[in-house]
Amino acid sequence: xxxxxxxxxxxxxxxxxxxxxxxxxxxxxxxxxxxxxxxxxxxxxxxxxxxxxxxxxxxxxxxxxxxxxxxxxxxxxxxxxxxxxxxxxxxxxxxxxxxxxxxxxxxxxxxxxxxxxxxxxxxxxxxxxxxxxxxxxxxxxxxxxxxxxxxxxxxxxxxxxxxxxxxxxxxxxxxxxxxxxxxxxxxxxxxxxxxxxxxxxxxxxxxxxxxxxxxxxxxxxxxxxxxxxxxxxxxxxxxxxxxxxxxxxxxxxxxxxxxxxxxxxxxxxxxxxxxxxxxxxxxxxxxxxxxxxxxxxxxxxxxxxxxxxxxxxxxxxxxxxxxxxxxxxxxxxxxxxxxxxxxxxxxxxxxxxxxxxxxxxxxxxxxxxxxxxxxxxxxxxxxxxxxxxxxxxxxxxxx
Amino acid sequence: xxxxxxxxxxxxxxxxxxxxxxxxxxxxxxxxxxxxxxxxxxxxxxxxxxxxxxxxxxxxxxxxxxxxxxxxxxxxxxxxxxxxxxxxxxxxxxxxxxxxxxxxxxxxxxxxxxxxxxxxxxxxxxxxxxxxxxxxxxxxxxxxxxxxxxxxxxxxxxxxxxxxxxxxxxxxxxxxxxxxxxxxxxxxxxxxxxxxxxxxxxxxxxxxxxxxxxxxxxxxxxxxxxxxxxxxxxxxxxxxxxxxxxxxxxxxxxxxxxxxxxxxxxxxxxxxxxxxxxxxxxxxxxxxxxxxxxxxxxxxxxxxxxxxxxxxxxxxxxxxxxxxxxxxxxxxxxxxxxxxxxxxxxxxxxxxxxxxxxxxxxxxxxxxxxxxxxxxxxxxxxxxxxxxxxxxxxxxxxx
Numbered sequence: 001x002x003x004x005x006x007x008x009x010x011x012x013x014x015x016x017x018x019x020x021x022x023x024x025x026x027x028x029x030x031x032x033x034x035x036x037x038x039x040x041x042x043x044x045x046x047x048x049x050x051x052x053x054x055x056x057x058x059x060x061x062x063x064x065x066x067x068x069x070x071x072x073x074x075x076x077x078x079x080x081x082x083x084x085x086x087x088x089x090x091x092x093x094x095x096x097x098x099x100x101x102x103x104x105x106x107x108x109x110x111x112x113x114x115x116x117x118x119x120x121x122x123x124x125x126x127x128x129x130x131x132x133x134x135x136x137x138x139x140x141x142x143x144x145x146x147x148x149x150x151x152x153x154x155x156x157x158x159x160x161x162x163x164x165x166x167x168x169x170x171x172x173x174x175x176x177x178x179x180x181x182x183x184x185x186x187x188x189x190x191x192x193x194x195x196x197x198x199x200x201x202x203x204x205x206x207x208x209x210x211x212x213x214x215x216x217x218x219x220x221x222x223x224x225x226x227x228x229x230x231x232x233x234x235x236x237x238x239x240x241x242x243x244x245x246x247x248x249x250x251x252x253x254x255x256x257x258x259x260x261x262x263x264x265x266x267x268x269x270x271x272x273x274x275x276x277x278x279x280x281x282x283x284x285x286x287x288x289x290x291x292x293x294x295x296x297x298x299x300x301x302x303x304x305x306x307x308x309x310x311x312x313x314x315x316x317x318x319x320x321x322x323x324x325x326x327x328x329x330x331x332x333x334x335x336x337x338x339x340x341x342x343x344x345x346x347x348x349x350x351x352x353x354x355x356x357x358x359x360x361x362x363x364x365x366x367x368x369x370x371x372x373x374x375x376x377x378x379x380x381x382x383x384x385x386x387x388x389x390x391x392x393x394x395x396x397x398x399x
Numbered sequence: 400x401x402x403x404x405x406x407x408x409x410x411x412x413x414x415x416x417x418x419x420x421x422x423x424x425x426x427x428x429x430x431x432x433x434x435x436x437x438x439x440x441x442x443x444x445x446x447x448x449x450x451x452x453x454x455x456x457x458x459x460x461x462x463x464x465x466x467x468x469x470x471x472x473x474x475x476x477x478x479x480x481x482x483x484x485x486x487x488x489x490x491x492x493x494x495x496x497x498x499x500x501x502x503x504x505x506x507x508x509x510x511x512x513x514x515x516x517x518x519x520x521x522x523x524x525x526x527x528x529x530x531x532x533x534x535x536x537x538x539x540x541x542x543x544x545x546x547x548x549x550x551x552x553x554x555x556x557x558x559x560x561x562x563x564x565x566x567x568x569x570x571x572x573x574x575x576x577x578x579x580x581x582x583x584x585x586x587x588x589x590x591x592x593x594x595x596x597x598x599x600x601x602x603x604x605x606x607x608x609x610x611x612x613x614x615x616x617x618x619x620x621x622x623x624x625x626x627x628x629x630x631x632x633x634x635x636x637x638x639x640x641x642x643x644x645x646x647x648x649x650x651x652x653x654x655x656x657x658x659x660x661x662x663x664x665x666x667x668x669x670x671x672x673x674x675x676x677x678x679x680x681x682x683x684x685x686x687x688x689x690x691x692x693x694x695x696x697x698x699x700x701x702x703x704x705x706x707x708x709x710x711x712x713x714x715x716x717x718x719x720x721x722x723x724x725x726x727x728x729x730x731x732x733x734x735x736x737x738x739x740x741x742x743x744x745x746x747x748x749x750x751x752x753x754x755x756x757x758x759x760x761x762x763x764x765x766x767x768x769x770x771x772x773x774x775x776x777x778x779x780x781x782x783x784x785x786x787x788x789x790x791x792x793x794x795x796x797x798x
Contacts, residue, residue: 007627036595045627048596048615065721066613099505105594106500106508107528129506176582183575189600190629195504196435197447201588214465216447228406228444229654229732230589255628322464333628 005069007044023135025055029094035103088119102129137338146256151387154251158390171234175205203249211368214322244367259356260388261372276361280370283359291384297347328357404468406443422534424454428493434502487518501528536737545655550786553650557789570633574604602648610767613721643766658755659787660771675760679769682758690783696746727756
């Protein structure tokens with residue numbers, strides 16, 4: 001193991017590598033990693049390059065930049081074709097070679113594939129995506145600790161939100177001040193997502209009816225946004241008396257991010273909004289209790305929807321004009337990891353999974369209500385551990 | 400043309416569509432667009448879905464979300480397979496079908512390809528990437544106007560930087576306050592890049608020797624960053640007397656972004672640093688004069704490198720420990736569009752191209768110096784028009 005490139009301690013690297021090799025073995029004889037999130041998962045550092053990970057034995061790493069990290073098993077490589085030549089000289093030919101087909105571009109995968117086909121014409125290429133996604137869904141104790149640390153800092157920022165608000169502010173102005181507070185607390189700002197179904201700058205602050213504006217992205221809530229090139233979130237509405245403000249901002253403080261939403265209000269809001277907010281908290285509690293290893297994710301969604309239905313809030317659940325088709329999602333390095341808590345999900349909960357639950361409601365003329373917390377799935381039948389612990393009540397910004 | 404989905408006026412849409420159809424015709428009989436940047440280019444709005452653009456005739460658009468925009472020629476489609484069926488029912492079979500293979504994932508392209516192969520088994524698929532990249536390099540007058548508007552607002556923020564600085568600040572703290580100032584000025588924050596060679600939150604503020612820390616990304620300058628999950632930029636160094644601070648922050652105010660860098664100092668800095676900074680300005684002027692239609696981009700790089708060499712600053716040019724292999728780049732919707740001003744570039748300048756020039760130098764013990772401006776290539780032999788006009792001198796933050 002190379003101590004200058006790899007930032008993990010010996011035990012952690014050994015654990016992660018063995019998990020990765022299990023994942024590789026489930027679909028192939030070796031994998032070539034090219035996605036920055038996967039390389040970071042394996043080494044604790046984002047770098048430009050590739051990793052060749054055999055199902056058995058020692059990986060080889062290739063660096064396209066930052067050649068100061070060159071050392072045993074870590075070579076500087078101008079291009080993938082050179083890396084393929086070096087790998088083929090050192091390793092036996094695999095029967096099946098797994099590539100990151102879900103996260104790298106078609107052209108990039110085709111080039112990697114051709115480079116290795118030139119060395120190993122008989123190797124069959126397969127997609128490593130599903131196996132790596134399942135592997136990343138379960139966090140190691142160190143990764144969970146990094147998420148807990150993100151949660152603590154995100155919580156500290158949320159606790160300051162009532163003091164950040166000043167009368168007359170727009171949703172956008174409040175968001176900018178929360179962004180600054182987050183950054184000063186150490187938020188990295190980067191909002192890593194897998195795939196291209198999501199774009200967001202640093203968070204989503206929604207007030208009044210803007211909460212119900214459909215967005216093109218796969219988020220729980222929408223919002224018109226400030227510009228048609230990024231149509232999501234705050235739209236510059238003044239925060240009005242009788243309306244809520246829902247705050248869902250970036251929790252990436254350590255490379256592993258938490259996800260937390262809290263709702264605020266300006267003055268009194270209708271009883272229906274308060275009731276829906278309490279229902280959101282109740283759904284979170286119930287789902288946290290259900291969230292034990294072996295639980296089908298689908299059942300958690302059904303329970304949440306059933307509770308919304310029982311309260312007569314089904315048509316306000318996860319949006320109104322456009323409803324999101326999930327109530328929670330895995331997260332860690334990226335905001336949309338496995339499992340997904342959705343009606344057709346085939347994911348099964350396992351110890352060490354990190355899951356954000358966000359049962360939200362949109363109340364016409366008022367705005368969005370509800371909370372979101374990040375949880376860790378534990379053993380021994382205990383409920384999921386909540387790692388985002390800012391107060392859950394709707395706080396009046398007027399006080 | 401659908402007025403609810405498409406936000407461009409009639410003439411602008413007609414112009415863009417005709418340019419796109421020229422690009423499509425150069426490589427295929429029709430193209431399927433799936434990348435958000437390309438869909439935004441064509442319609443003036445980011446949406447979730449697809450566009451089928453024949454080389455001749457009217458495009459068909461498919462919406463995966465925001466179905467309120469449904470209308471003539473714009474259909475709601477749950478999945479690409481449905482869209483393919485609708486397109487095939489309305490359009491003649493193309494001989495060659497171009498897909499966005501450089502920007503969409505392997506899996507996404509494979510799925511699009513299979514969906515259309517089920518309708519049109521004889522159609523050959525090709526890569527639309529190069530043709531669309533060349534198309535997007537040349538901006539329409541309206542797009543140039545959007546870039547000018549970004550430049551004006553970015554300039555306003557830069558003019559306020561000396562007032563933002565307070566003694567004892569770290570590079571990171573200064574960056575956070577510039578971010579806030581930018582956001583309050585209307586900066587969208589989003590930093591769109593093509594491909595996976597770049598990651599950045601909202602900008603790069605470098606002081607002292609951190610400017611020379613190699614980064615894994617394809618930027619002109621590096622920096623260690625605050626965390627190994629995003630190793631670029633400010634590292635929390637206090638801005639020290641005798642050092643420079645280079646500020647290169649996000650200029651995306653309209654969906655079309657400008658790129659501008661300015662250098663500040665705290666107290667006196669060595670003559671070599673001042674000389675290198677003046678050389679950067681001189682290189683910009685010279686290259687702006689050279690930047691006329693028909694000019695090979697490669698020649699501009701050679702001129703810049705020649706000037707650095709003549710001044711004995713070749714080993715400080717575009718970094719020291721790790722040197723970037725370019726001196727400028729096209730930009731617009733994304734920060735790394737064509738052309739690239741680099742030694743092996745085959746790009747040729749054309750009227751309407753927008754190019755950022757950033758001849759920068761790293762001076763040991765001092766930091767980075769130099770400027771960056773965004774320019775528009777004009778007809779009639781005039782020099783490129785500079786659209787980022789904050790003062791270019793090194794401003795002393797101590798004053």
